[in-house]
Amino acid sequence: MTDTIPLAEAQSLVARARAGDYGALEHVFRAYERSVYTLARRLTKTPEDAEDVLQETFLEVCRSLGKWRGEGSLWGWIRQVAASKALMRYRREKLRATEVLDDDVAERLSDDVPLRMDLEAALARLPERSRTVVWLHDVEGMTHEEIAELMGMTTSFSKSQLARAHQKLRAWLGGAEEGAGR
Amino acid sequence: MNAERHGTTEELLAVRDGEGSGWAKAHVEACAACAAELYRLEQVRAQLRALPSFAPPRDRWAVVAERARRERRQRRWSAVTGLAAAAAIGGLLLVAVQGTDPRQLQAETTLRSAMERSQAMEQVLKGVDPDARALDAQAGAAVLALQRQLEAIDTRLGDPARWDNDPARQAQLWNERAGILSALVDVHTTHVAYAGL
Numbered sequence: 576m577t578d579t580i581p582l583a584e585a586q587s588l589v590a591r592a593r594a595g596d597y598g599a600l601e602h603v604f605r606a607y608e609r610s611v612y613t614l615a616r617r618l619t620k621t622p623e624d625a626e627d628v629l630q631e632t633f634l635e636v637c638r639s640l641g642k643w644r645g646e647g648s649l650w651g652w653i654r655q656v657a658a659s660k661a662l663m664r665y666r667r668e669k670l671r672a673t674e675v676l677d678d679d680v681a682e683r684l685s686d687d688v689p690l691r692m693d694l695e696a697a698l699a700r701l702p703e704r705s706r707t708v709v710w711l712h713d714v715e716g717m718t719h720e721e722i723a724e725l726m727g728m729t730t731s732f733s734k735s736q737l738a739r740a741h742q743k744l745r746a747w748l749g750g751a752e753e754g755a756g757r
Numbered sequence: 758m759n760a761e762r763h764g765t766t767e768e769l770l771a772v773r774d775g776e777g778s779g780w781a782k783a784h785v786e787a788c789a790a791c792a793a794e795l796y797r798l799e800q801v802r803a804q805l806r807a808l809p810s811f812a813p814p815r816d817r818w819a820v821v822a823e824r825a826r827r828e829r830r831q832r833r834w835s836a837v838t839g840l841a842a843a844a845a846i847g848g849l850l851l852v853a854v855q856g857t858d859p860r861q862l863q864a865e866t867t868l869r870s871a872m873e874r875s876q877a878m879e880q881v882l883k884g885v886d887p888d889a890r891a892l893d894a895q896a897g898a899a900v901l902a903l904q905r906q907l908e909a910i911d912t913r914l915g916d917p918a919r920w921d922n923d924p925a926r927q928a929q930l931w932n933e934r935a936g937i938l939s940a941l942v943d944v945h946t947t948h949v950a951y952a953g954l
Contacts, residue, residue, distance in 0.1 A: 595829070595908065597822055604818050613810040622814065630817050637825035694804050713802045738767040744801055 578650040579606045585649040593640050604633055607650060611657045617698070617710045618661035620668075628664060632657040654715060658707075658725055665703055697747040705740035708733055764791045766798075773798050826904065830911070864924040871931035878938035887945045896944050903941050910934045 580588065580603070591599035611632050615625035635656050643652045698706060707726070711717040712733070717725075719733040726733070764772070764781050771777040772785055773795060785791045887900075910933055913919040920926040 597826070600825070601818055601822065604821065608813055608817070609810055612813040616811045622811075625811070626813060626815065626817065629813055630821055633817070633821045634824055634828075637821065638828065694801075695808060698805070698808075709805070713805050714808075734767055734770070737770055738765070741770065741798060741801065742766055745797070748801075 578648040579610075580649055582645075582648065586645045589640055589643060589645065589649070592637075600637060603636070603649070603653075607653050608633075610650065611653065614654065614657050614710070614715065615661050617714075618658065618707050619664060624664060628657060628660045631660045635660065654717075655721075655725065658711060658715075658717075662707065662726060665707075692747050694744070694748060697744050700747070701740055701743055705736050705743065708736040709740040709744075712737055763788065764794075766794075769795050769798055773802070830904070830908065861924075864928070868924045868928040868931070871928040871935065875931045875935040875938065878935045878942065882938050882942050882945070885942055885945045887941070899944050900941065903937055903944070907934065907937050907941075910937065 578585075585603075588599045588602055592603065608629065612625055612629045615628035615632075616622065619625050619628060632653065636653055639656075643649060692700070698709075701709065704726070708722055711722050711725075712719065719730040719737075722728075722733040723730045764784055768777060768781040769785070769791060772781050777785075785795055910930055914927070914930050914934070920930060
């Protein structure tokens with residue numbers, strides 16, 4: 576998405592918020608709550624998880640407004656916080672799970688899908704890491720370097736996850752002929 | 758590079774993103790299958806971007822704002838108590854070095870007493886567990902007004918220039934703080950709409 580608050584207005588709002596003006600903070604919340612929730616829905620498993628990410632994201636924004644230097648876009652910074660919160664939740668769940676399927680196993684299982692599906696369903700079926708990378712890169716416009724830093728991986732990892740995600744989507748959605756053998 | 762092979766998905770994605778190698782760009786120009794695949798990758802990205810956004814099912818602002826206020830108060834409280842403790846220790850050291858000035862000693866005693874009163878009220882308020890209580894609209898507005906007064910007092914206590922390093926003035930601020938905390942306890946204990954959430 577594009578930034579809904581122009582940079583100069585964002586700088587002014589953040590300055591007011593840092594001084595304790597909750598009206599300014601609410602303005603920021605209202606401007607980005609839908610975008611943060613949508614990002615969280617794409618990166619987490621359930622609507623309840625996404626709601627928690629929304630809340631944790633804006634609490635962190637309230638705590639850490641001083642870290643936004645007013646140079647890059649405010650949405651870019653908030654998006655980074657939201658993605659980080661969603662990934663933390665995913666890691667916590669993975670640690671907590673007693674019988675965890677790693678992404679490779681999950682991917683092999685997800686191959687057993689003979690029917691064509693729509694994009695929404697195909698996206699939801701992608702393994703967590705692939706879905707996260709494809710969403711952050713193709714929709715949010717984050718670079719592989721930014722994604723690698725966020726996920727604690729290499730840029731090669733981000734690129735290969737993106738390719739794997741698109742190969743899966745291609746198989747599930749149909750499309751071009753298979754002749755190229757990629 | 759082998760000119761006979763097709764581009765991999767990763768190579769074609771790089772071309773799509775404007776970062777492809779010279780070979781991959783030239784290959785796509787010459788190979789209809791890879792050009793079609795590149796077009797498909799562009800289409801998938803466009804379709805992903807066109808997926809609908811989601812509206813949060815509930816308004817979370819009230820919860821976020823309340824928790825942010827509480828954290829802010831706690832941070833300020835820590836800063837204020839640290840500063841006050843440092844000031845009290847400084848005062849005691851001064852007394853020890855300069856000998857016992859009865860007026861100075863009286864001021865320090867009054868200050869310590871006011872601080873202790875405020876701290877005691879803080880504990881009473883915590884014991885009431887205000888976060889587990891729901892208030893009606895009128896009581897909620899009263900709590901909000903009292904919290905703002907508390908924030909204003911904390912701001913003044915955190916800035917020694919605001920009380921001219923005068924222990925008597927500082928003690929007065931601590932007493933005002935205790936009074937506001939006491940009023941908060943009253944509101945939470947007498948205007949509860951329902952409790953035990």
